[in-house]
Amino acid sequence: KVVETAKKYGMRIIGPNGLGVFDNYSGVDTQFVPELKEYSGKMLLATPRPKPGNILFGSQSGALGIAILDALYGANIGIAKFVSYGNKVDVDETDMLLWAYKDPKIDVIMLYIEGIKQAGRHFVEVGNEVSKKKPIVVLKGGRTAAGARAAASHTGSLAGDYRMYEAAFKKMGAIVCETLDEFIDTVKAFSMQPPARGYRITIITDGGGAGLLATDASERYGLEVNPPSDTLMNELKKGIEMGKLVPFSTFSNPIDVTGSATDESFVYTLRAVLNDENTDCVMIIGLHHVPGVTDRLPEKLLETIKSCGTYKPVVFCDVGGAEYALKFRDKFENAGIPAYPTPERAAAVLKKLADYGVWLVNQGEYDNYLKTWISKRG
Amino acid sequence: KVVETAKKYGMRIIGPNGLGVFDNYSGVDTQFVPELKEYSGKMLLATPRPKPGNILFGSQSGALGIAILDALYGANIGIAKFVSYGNKVDVDETDMLLWAYKDPKIDVIMLYIEGIKQAGRHFVEVGNEVSKKKPIVVLKGGRTAAGARAAASHTGSLAGDYRMYEAAFKKMGAIVCETLDEFIDTVKAFSMQPPARGYRITIITDGGGAGLLATDASERYGLEVNPPSDTLMNELKKGIEMGKLVPFSTFSNPIDVTGSATDESFVYTLRAVLNDENTDCVMIIGLHHVPGVTDRLPEKLLETIKSCGTYKPVVFCDVGGAEYALKFRDKFENAGIPAYPTPERAAAVLKKLADYGVWLVNQGEYDNYLKTWISKRG
Known part of the structure; x- marks a missing residue:
């Protein structure tokens, strides 16, 4: 033979x-x-x-x-x-x-x-x-x-x-x-992205309806969508005082920075969420249709993630199939943040990152994995 | 107020x-x-x-x-x-x-x-x-x-x-x-597309693996993937004798016309399937990577559907995200045949067309609906 x-x-x-x-x-x-x-x-x-x-x-x-x-x-x-x-x-x-x-x-x-x-x-x-x-x-x-x-x-x-x-x-x-x-x-x-240590997701959105679909999908797929802790709530309120967030933002989970959000609203919120002890993974819905969102959002969010040093998985979602949406999602991915065209697909992926992270934790291997991840991709 | x-x-x-x-x-x-x-x-x-x-x-x-x-x-x-x-x-x-x-x-x-x-x-x-x-x-x-x-x-x-x-x-x-x-x-x-009168799907494919995913998804979502009837089987065997289908085609459901298929293989098979009494809806997987598939497939399939006059829903699936796949799927849709990038999405849609069709049948409204459909879109 x-x-x-x-x-x-x-x-x-x-x-x-x-x-x-x-x-x-x-x-x-x-x-x-x-x-x-x-x-x-x-x-x-x-x-x-x-x-x-x-x-x-x-x-x-x-x-x-x-x-x-x-x-x-x-x-x-x-x-x-x-x-x-x-x-x-x-x-x-x-x-x-x-x-x-x-x-x-x-x-x-x-x-x-x-x-x-x-x-x-x-x-x-x-x-x-x-x-x-x-x-x-x-x-x-x-x-x-x-x-x-x-x-x-x-x-x-x-x-x-x-x-x-x-x-x-x-x-x-x-x-x-x-x-x-x-x-x-x-x-x-x-x-x-790195895996998540647990199932607690925080969703940041500039569109209420899209945030709603993300919430439903997250819960259906097995992620935990809990209301923000007092600490996170205080950070977010400070954001309004500082003029980073608009006064009519809604601080449940999803955190709705609204259609009046700017790139800075996302940066401020993402930093607060990454530092939140009760968050294991993050979905950012940044519908580009909103006037205050610019094409520099990907780099700004990447920088925020790097400077936080907390190594929680972050995925991005924008909905649309015309030129801007396609280029915008590509730019996120070139910055190392995976981008999806629907909230449900972003949620499905975070569930997988959490399943794997929790498996690693149970094997006592999470920290080793993360160390390698940081040395190669962090 | x-x-x-x-x-x-x-x-x-x-x-x-x-x-x-x-x-x-x-x-x-x-x-x-x-x-x-x-x-x-x-x-x-x-x-x-x-x-x-x-x-x-x-x-x-x-x-x-x-x-x-x-x-x-x-x-x-x-x-x-x-x-x-x-x-x-x-x-x-x-x-x-x-x-x-x-x-x-x-x-x-x-x-x-x-x-x-x-x-x-x-x-x-x-x-x-x-x-x-x-x-x-x-x-x-x-x-x-x-x-x-x-x-x-x-x-x-x-x-x-x-x-x-x-x-x-x-x-x-x-x-x-x-x-x-x-x-x-x-x-x-x-x-x-028109709705389906029932849940029996027939899948035609030029790739075994893609046909497999379509079969799994169809069954999971509630469609019926039955083996072909003797009549259909005989028609397909005749296709081999006539040189329309390659001798190593596999006639289970999915019907695998294989990577050696041509446009004519799809046309012949689709006609046989549309005329099959035991088929309510059809998924065609035409991976364009196969050498014998050309960019004239959409028009040929449309013509086949029109000439059969059986009014069963047909959806198309090609997998891929580069130039050819994108243009090919668009061309199918411009010919009136909806096209999807994965077998699972095509199956989900056929299930919906069958749910609606069966509801119409139960209301005694299917024939009225189809009459209007034919006058407007047939």
């Missing part, structure tokens, strides 16, 4: 039924799908390679793998390596974990899995160790009865009982996503 | 605490937020007005309302009217329904609601009649305990027990959305 011959000479086999590998740093690119494709007589970017970043993406499905690369490109997410490991006659998901563990360029692992045929226990043991250092974000195809039937005819995987997989993923501290949007949103956040 | 004076002279008052109204056909635009905003020295489109279409959008929240308009613009969705009715001293959500009912330009009603203060029963009665003619798509803010607290401080609404609202919405046949993405995805589908 090919595998035995390869082993004899110290080689590994990837595939079959894969679409190649792609290393953004060495330049190795064996994907056999061309980047450009004809559209109305012009050549358009059709199979993009995402920008360099700190993610390893392993995919059991080839076509879905490159489609996800396309989505990562569109979502402004950088990756280090892509491996389409297909039907894994040799290299499998456990290898992905081990490679990522050793590679200093990789901080986050994303895996699209259909089925783990053999050595599932080994995968969980390795995963458990790797998770302490680098988050493993998983999307699992073939979860339902109809899905399992489809998986069998696709990669011949025994998709098995999803509850078994879920229990295994949970045990190893992996972060399990429900949808493709969540998969992509989540790796983006993990590639930029 | 203003309202009494206005009534005396036959006028209606919209607001207070609204952001104006916008009529895409008459040109009336009282929104006081400018379209352009400064970004790095240039003026960018920041508060766009969506293209003309067949939707009335009523929003209790002003800022969220214009942010949603921005998202509708980005999602390629046309609207007829936008009304930011705010704290509704006079005009309220029941008026939205009545206006939409009478306006031949409007086919779909979308409402962002925080609380219905008074005359809730009247709203349900009116809604029940309107729903038989025009779908009402609802997003409700203030559903959880924390959300209700936030709603009270936002529009002063008594958000109330969400289960009560849900029951009322269900009774009137309204389509209730869980998230902002779903709200926007859903109105897009309703503005273009």
Whole structure:
């Protein structure tokens, strides 16, 4: 067999039924799908390679793998390596974990899995160790009865009982996503932000309705939306006295700095919230439609986060699909603050950052993880 | 009071605490937020007005309302009217329904609601009649305990027990959305496609992994993913004999036409599926990365749908965020086939089209609705 011959000479086999590998740093690119494709007589970017970043993406499905690369490109997410490991006659998901563990360029692992045929226990043991250092974000195809039937005819995987997989993923501290949007949103956040030590979220918004959707989603997804403590309340009231916040701001949670807010209102509020003992993670909704919000908000908020030195995850949300919204969200991400087009997607991601942080705390590994995070990304 | 004076002279008052109204056909635009905003020295489109279409959008929240308009613009969705009715001293959500009912330009009603203060029963009665003619798509803010607290401080609404609202919405046949993405995805589908008579979905795909995610999501959301009937199976096998489908296609549900598929493979399969008695709605996943898929697929599929004359809802999914994916999805939508960037979002929308269709069937109104739909949009 090919595998035995390869082993004899110290080689590994990837595939079959894969679409190649792609290393953004060495330049190795064996994907056999061309980047450009004809559209109305012009050549358009059709199979993009995402920008360099700190993610390893392993995919059991080839076509879905490159489609996800396309989505990562569109979502402004950088990756280090892509491996389409297909039907894994040799290299499998456990290898992905081990490679990522050793590679200093990789901080986050994303895996699209259909089925783990053999050595599932080994995968969980390795995963458990790797998770302490680098988050493993998983999307699992073939979860339902109809899905399992489809998986069998696709990669011949025994998709098995999803509850078994879920229990295994949970045990190893992996972060399990429900949808493709969540998969992509989540790796983006993990590639930029530290995990949260707990579930207490504080929401800052310049729009009441958007804050409301964020609150509902946070509570539904399992985050805690508590009213502000007296200390935080006093800080916020001081903000009004100092002219940083408008007098008709509303200080419940969400903290509504209103449509009359300026960049400075966000900066002042974010500082108070990051310093608040009762906040584990922060969502900022900065609808750009508001007159006082400018394109310098991303840098200002980044500076605020750095100067606070509290290392709580912060995600940003602006709603919209026209020029300003698209550029604004990109600018946030280039400043290292992940940005989402809806409050619900931002909330889903913070829940994942909290799940992982709480898992690390329970493993006694949170402080180690944070130390590494600060040295590399803080 | 203003309202009494206005009534005396036959006028209606919209607001207070609204952001104006916008009529895409008459040109009336009282929104006081400018379209352009400064970004790095240039003026960018920041508060766009969506293209003309067949939707009335009523929003209790002003800022969220214009942010949603921005998202509708980005999602390629046309609207007829936008009304930011705010704290509704006079005009309220029941008026939205009545206006939409009478306006031949409007086919779909979308409402962002925080609380219905008074005359809730009247709203349900009116809604029940309107729903038989025009779908009402609802997003409700203030559903959880924390959300209700936030709603009270936002529009002063008594958000109330969400289960009560849900029951009322269900009774009137309204389509209730869980998230902002779903709200926007859903109105897009309703503005273009007929409702489904039942829950049986058939999925056509050129990528096994993407088909798998679609299958899982469909089953989770409440659609039925059944294996193909013998009749359909025979039609598909005939497709292989005729050279329309590649011999290694997989005919379970999803029907996987594989990465070797051409436009003609999709056309042939779609025709067979639309003619299948056991299919109520169709998802086509056409990953554009596949070499045989061209930019003429949208027109070809549209033509196939028209020539079949079966009036089952069809939605399209391509995954990706680079140039080709964006243009390709837009082209589908300009051809009247709503397109989504993930299989899960496409599945969520088909579930809504089936919920509404089944409600219409139960009211004995499906055939009437379809007749009107065909005369206006078929």
